[in-house]
Amino acid sequence: MIDVPEAFARTTVEREGESGAAWLAELPVTVDGLMERWECAPDGAVLHGGVGVIVPVRRRSGDAAVLKVSFPHPGNVHGPDAFAAWGGRGAVLLHARDDARFAMLLERAHTSTLADANTDADADDAAADLSDEVAAVAGRLSRRLAIPAPPGLPRLRHRAEGWEQELHRDAEELPHRLPAHVVDAAVATVREIGSMQPDVLVHGDLHPRNILRADREPWLAVDPKGYAGDPAYDVGAFLKARAVTFLEADDLEKAVRRTLDVFAEAAELDRERVQRWAQLHLVQASFWGRRQGFRIARNGAPADQLTEYAEHLAVLLTAPA
Numbered sequence: 001m002i003d004v005p006e007a008f009a010r011t012t013v014e015r016e017g018e019s020g021a022a023w024l025a026e027l028p029v030t031v032d033g034l035m036e037r038w039e040c041a042p043d044g045a046v047l048h049g050g051v052g053v054i055v056p057v058r059r060r061s062g063d064a065a066v067l068k069v070s071f072p073h074p075g076n077v078h079g080p081d082a083f084a085a086w087g088g089r090g091a092v093l094l095h096a097r098d099d100a101r102f103a104m105l106l107e108r109a110h111t112s113t114l115a116d117a118n119t120d121a122d123a124d125d126a127a128a129d130l131s132d133e134v135a136a137v138a139g140r141l142s143r144r145l146a147i148p149a150p151p152g153l154p155r156l157r158h159r160a161e162g163w164e165q166e167l168h169r170d171a172e173e174l175p176h177r178l179p180a181h182v183v184d185a186a187v188a189t190v191r192e193i194g195s196m197q198p199d200v201l202v203h204g205d206l207h208p209r210n211i212l213r214a215d216r217e218p219w220l221a222v223d224p225k226g227y228a229g230d231p232a233y234d235v236g237a238f239l240k241a242r243a244v245t246f247l248e249a250d251d252l253e254k255a256v257r258r259t260l261d262v263f264a265e266a267a268e269l270d271r272e273r274v275q276r277w278a279q280l281h282l283v284q285a286s287f288w289g290r291r292q293g294f295r296i297a298r299n300g301a302p303a304d305q306l307t308e309y310a311e312h313l314a315v316l317l318t319a320p321a
């Protein structure tokens with residue numbers, strides 16, 4: 001039986017309460033049953049992300065794989081559909097799925113992620129080159145993942161109305177430092193771009209920790225939400241995660257705009273549309289920060305300066321590309 005990582009157990013109970021504790025109590029038995037059914041043997045220490053355990057296993061064929069079991073949450077329903085549609089293109093292969101248990105048997109990639117390629121944006125040319133390379137990797141991957149969406153995935157355009165209402169409500173209710181024209185620009189993006197999106201498969205959480213080093217392709221995505229919408233949506237999660245590495249940059253605006261330039265070019269997406277999505281995500285993140293508080297580490301202390309930083313970035317990105 002697997003040992004559930006202690007930190008994972010703690011955060012799951014803190015977040016989900018009793019239903020989390022009940023799910024955790026069953027988890028080792030669930031994993032054992034799946035391993036037996038999918039003819040796998042344990043092959044290394046159990047890893048975890050925010051919502052799931054990742055059990056390295058060996059298949060009968062000898063192939064290295066991982067078994068992922070996520071907490072049963074509506075946000076985790078469509079990941080397997082996305083993996084199935086990609087069929088290994090830009091993402092790890094899906095070998096088997098058990099939707100009732102929120103479980104998947106996935107091709108194993110390496111443990112290092114695109115987030116490990118960290119840079120000091122205020123350092124020298126080499127750091128800037130590395131930062132470009134990170135954005136180019138994510139952009140190229142976004143391009144590879146942009147295939148027609150399978151039926152049945154949540155359509156992002158159906159969210160537009162809710163996003164707009166939320167923006168108006170948050171701007172009114174929350175104390176914040178966003179000038180009105182910045183919120184207005186985000187609302188305009190929702191109306192003009194958010195409400196008319198194509199049916200392209202969107203990863204939905206393409207930040208650097210969900211991009212893993214691999215052999216079959218240099219990098220492979222994991223942990224998709226699986227939406228149908230505008231592929232430029234995915235710049236949001238990427239930029240929010242990257243921006244934290246620019247906190248100390250000498251010229252923040254230049255670093256952020258450069259990231260968008262490189263991402264858009266590698267993804268073969270319209271530069272202005274990429275920036276408008278990024279701006280919208282940053283406005284939403286600013287409000288989220290005001291409501292919940294950002295935490296640098298899971299369950300760490302809230303970092304107020306990150307909310308102000310998100311607001312600052314949202315303002316910077318409101319000016320045209």
Ligand SMILES: Nc1ncnc2c1ncn2[C@@H]1O[C@H](COP(=O)(O)OP(=O)(O)O)[C@@H](O)[C@H]1O
Nearest residue numbers: 048049050051052054092106107108109222223
């Ligand atoms: N297919 C895989 N091969 C190797 N490692 C993986 C694989 N999938 C996930 N991992 C590891 O587990 C971590 C968490 O996985 P992820 O699917 O992102 O879970 P969560 O939904 O909890 O964020 C990843 O950052 C990575 O280190």
Ligand SMILES: [Mg+2]
Nearest residue numbers: 049209210223
């Ligand atoms: Mg993840």
